[in-house]
Amino acid sequence: MVAARGLCLYACPPIEQGAGAFCVLIIKKTTLMARLVLKFGGTSVADLDRIRNVARHVKREVDAGNEVAVVVSAMAGQTNKLVEFCREASPLHDAREYDAVVASGEQVTSGLLAVVLQDMGVNARSWQGWQVPIKTDENHGAARIKEIDADFLSERLSQGQVAVLAGFQGISPDNRISTLGRGGSDTSAVAIAAAVKADRCDIYTDVDGVYTTDPRIVPKAKRLDRVSFEEMLEMASLGAKVLQVRSVEMAMVHGVRTFVRSSFDDPDAPQVGNGGLPPGTLICDEDELVEQQVVTGIAFAKDEAQISIRDVADKPGVAESVFGPLADANINVDMIVQNISPDGKTTDITFTVPEADYIRAISVLEDNRGEIGFQNLEGATDVVKVSVIGIGMRSHAGIAAQCFRGLAEKGINIRAITTSEIKISVLIDSAYTELAVRTLHSLYGLDG
Amino acid sequence: MVAARGLCLYACPPIEQGAGAFCVLIIKKTTLMARLVLKFGGTSVADLDRIRNVARHVKREVDAGNEVAVVVSAMAGQTNKLVEFCREASPLHDAREYDAVVASGEQVTSGLLAVVLQDMGVNARSWQGWQVPIKTDENHGAARIKEIDADFLSERLSQGQVAVLAGFQGISPDNRISTLGRGGSDTSAVAIAAAVKADRCDIYTDVDGVYTTDPRIVPKAKRLDRVSFEEMLEMASLGAKVLQVRSVEMAMVHGVRTFVRSSFDDPDAPQVGNGGLPPGTLICDEDELVEQQVVTGIAFAKDEAQISIRDVADKPGVAESVFGPLADANINVDMIVQNISPDGKTTDITFTVPEADYIRAISVLEDNRGEIGFQNLEGATDVVKVSVIGIGMRSHAGIAAQCFRGLAEKGINIRAITTSEIKISVLIDSAYTELAVRTLHSLYGLDG
Missing domain, CATH: 3.30.2130.10 (VC0802-like)
Structure with missing residues (x-):
């Protein structure tokens, strides 16, 4: 099977609902230019120095001629603080209000990263979930993405503007902010990658890839260069914490090639080592597995x-x-x-x-x-x-x-x-x- | 002149543009029930205990049979922290990104107050500027309110739901978050009061009213029970820091009776002492001045x-x-x-x-x-x-x-x-x- 990237968001069922969402259009790129979605978690944007480091990763991809969308989490600790506020306000809080409070963390990071990128001379702007819009169901606090109207976003990417998206959030049918549940930024990133027909979704995290097992238990564990969607789904479900299960499911359904790599790598180091990719693990279709x-x-x-x-x-x-x-x-x-x-x-x-x-x-x-x-x-x-x-x-x-x-x-x-x-x-x-x-x-x- | 509260937001010029925005419809209420907008600043919502105190003020008004909208600022110190983040990110930051970052402070407070109110059994929900929507011009960082589509908000108030609005913010013509400049929540409150045709806009602040002069300089200074819009405008322009000049201008143009009172008063104390009002200063039309x-x-x-x-x-x-x-x-x-x-x-x-x-x-x-x-x-x-x-x-x-x-x-x-x-x-x-x-x-x- 070849990864189908010609995703029809309008004609197909909700994009989290399974294999029915495929279209048969297959696009093969022949140029070096690619459209990438990069995702950075909370520890990668914990303070302004780290946000600057993230910006250098982004700039490297832009300088290489790629179209780039970035999905960011809240600064480390911020989501916990906001969740604690809600609990303190009332143990039985309204999930819609919880979402309004908690989603503010990603809003801050998206704006700050856009400012830092602009300061480096990169054309960038922030996007909140409701601005794209990323439409979810009404299940506040653990919403599922139903549809992304990515036309405008896609147009801006084509014009060379970097999109910095607040992860973890969308807009519910009643025009309220919704969040996707803890760790939802991975899912945001893969969903955006599917919607803008990205060539790859790079998940920058605090580990440098997916290993054969937990290296803390087996020091001889090896990093996997490539792993199939199906295997990653089992590994994510069964305890490997690298990626959210939902994001892997979505990557599999939409054929989004997902690359797990370390955000602590030197952004300016040569990007080689793994069959044309830097060190990390590519989660891809079975066809792409080498051995x-x-x-x-x-x-x-x-x-x-x-x-x-x-x-x-x-x-x-x-x-x-x-x-x-x-x-x-x-x-x-x-x-x-x-x-x-x-x-x-x-x-x-x-x-x-x-x-x-x-x-x-x-x-x-x-x-x-x-x-x-x-x-x-x-x-x-x-x-x-x-x-x-x-x-x-x-x-x-x-x-x-x-x-x-x-x-x-x-x-x-x-x-x-x-x-x-x-x-x-x-x-x-x-x-x-x-x-x-x-x-x-x-x-x-x-x-x- | 009688305060004209039949404000036409559609037919009239932009609501910050002057006296042309009046309509001649005059409504006199004969029942005790009133529609109120209450505004609480940063020190009044500095932590959850203070937010609970604010909620008690709101509940008192609801229990008295009033329809209530609340406008809140960010928790004290939060806006400064977010502004500092932006400065640190880049001294020459994009005002649109600044707005996305800084407006998050009010978003958090609005959600938390809604949760606390619900916990007290009050039907309440939060509203962000873009949800109402509060439409502003494109002058990010110091935007002016152009139009408020308050139909939906007004309908909810009529149904007895308390609206908790994030102050200081709106949405610009390009669908981005805009902010009204420092202290803009007073202006938000008066603009909302004009748009929903409120009977009064109560500004809860850290002083208990407007004085004949600064009591720190003249210990014999007296609190004024009532002051005309014109006088308050001069006093606000000339150094009295109680209210933002813009908010007084807007109150005058739209005839919004504005009441300045202390947020540190006991919410459960009897609300009497000032001609049917609790202690504080009513800023109103000349007609209403007693002596x-x-x-x-x-x-x-x-x-x-x-x-x-x-x-x-x-x-x-x-x-x-x-x-x-x-x-x-x-x-x-x-x-x-x-x-x-x-x-x-x-x-x-x-x-x-x-x-x-x-x-x-x-x-x-x-x-x-x-x-x-x-x-x-x-x-x-x-x-x-x-x-x-x-x-x-x-x-x-x-x-x-x-x-x-x-x-x-x-x-x-x-x-x-x-x-x-x-x-x-x-x-x-x-x-x-x-x-x-x-x-x-x-x-x-x-x-x-």
Whole structure:
């Protein structure tokens, strides 16, 4: 598949709603000039010196002949301060007012970066979410982008003006400021890149790319030059904190080539080292992967809790009686394991929920004990989900068996297993996290 | 004249442009219910405790059955911090970006006050300048309000919803955030009051009203219960810092009854004491003044500097040759005195400029010495302008003579004099400020 960048925002369904939003127009650029979206997070714009550093990155791309849009977060600490103000004002605050207060952080940064760029002789202006406009749904505080009318923005980019966009925000159907939820600036950047048909979206962050696993646990972890959208989506969902899951989903749906790199690199250093790109990780379509490894990385998530319901009746509707009330309580359920019952009468159901929701989930289930009809409810919070991810798994047998054998040889007990086409996840005791991750990293030949 | 509140924003000229904006519709309310605009400055919303205090003032008015719009400034210190950010980013920053950065302060306060009001059970929402919209000209950083489309806002007020408006800001013709210049929230409040046809605009400030003169200089100064628009305009222009001059101008043009009161009053205290109003000063049309004193107050302005040009040719065009270059340099000239020349050949011109512009003004005049053709240029910054203000002066002779005699008796030399229909201003040595103000305050029977 070739990345489709001819995105129709008007004719297609809402751009966060899936693969239906593609058009078949495919554009191949032959010149060196490219249209880029650069995204800088809160630590990269924490003070004016860092904002000046960001401006040097931007200027370098402009001087190279590129059309540039920049998406910025609030200065580090500012969003927390504004959120705290809202909490102090009222624990049950109106999400629309929360959005008006909190979105001001990005507004400040966008204006300041535009000023600094102008001071360096770069033609630049700021854009607030409502000015573009970036239209979202009415779900204030965690809004989803529905549509971006990027014609005017795109025209300005074509004229060589740098657009500095306040990330994390848009405008809701009732003409109020909306925010996309914490970390939403990544999503803003990818959505803007899709809307202006950018050649690449560069996410400048405090790490220099995506690694095979967490280097703090496995010092031999390697930075990946390229990783597919699907793999990155699994890695982001499974605990790698580099990118927001939603932004990866959106990049995948719209084929936005996304490049993760460090904002602490010298802006004036030569931009080479990674197949025409500077050091970093390109998240792209499978076609663009140069050499394809079977396993790309090992992810782990410690913030999960396990719940097991013993001896529930094995009859239609029992799963609904368990998961319906949890969904009503807005508790996300992740792994679900239900085995065929040995006696055909009762069975056990095991699943995981975010650790933060554990107490609440247990209480919801106890409240529904009558409906569900279980004998026994067990749980554990000292668990970790370790996942082996690789697009090559689809065509290679035996990857799962290799994983189970490797863990067994180290005496690690597996509590539950779930798999997808490109990943295997196991739930184990959290005491074995490091051992399991190192074992698997080495087992699949990822050690550098 | 009766205050005309049937203001046509569409049919009339821009609302900051003068008396042409009146319509002749006059509405007299007979019920107790009123539509009020309340304005709170930065010190009144400096932290969440103070914001809660503001909310109690608002709730009291709502509980009394009034329709309420609130205009808020940024939390004390916040605007200075944001201005400093812009200066640090670049001394020559783009005013449009400055506006985007600086307007965020009011955005935060409006959201927080709405949250606190909701927490107290008051139906409230925030409004940004661009949401109303408050349309301004394109003069970013010191924009003037052109038009307010208040239909939607007004409808919400009628439904009993409190509107919390971010002061100091609007939207410019190019869809960018504009600000009205420092202290612009007073102007926002009066403009909103005109647009929604409010019965009164209450300015909550850190003083409890307008005094006959500065109580720090004359301890016997009295608070005025009522003062006419014209008098307040002179007093605001002449050094009384209670209200922005522009806001008084606008109140006068649109007949907005404006009430100055303290934000530190107990919100739950009985609201009586001043002819149906709580303690404070009502700025209103002359008709509403109960008893009319000849002299209402004594104002003084220390930030003036005097410049005298000696021996210029007394011929047509000489004034233009002096004041043209000063206007081009954007220097405001205040008092101008030119006497009939004794010999018909040369004359002296004396005038005042803001002390901050004194050095620049001298330099502009020296640069134009050839054109103007003067012999000698003199100046002084240790001067003060003392003004006697009173609407009753129009019908009472001898007020000026009384002033000159009073000052002469104390041995105070008058450098220059200017008068209008309702005021007399004298320029004297600043060392005599206190003596002159106390003498005049007592002379006109203002001592409490």
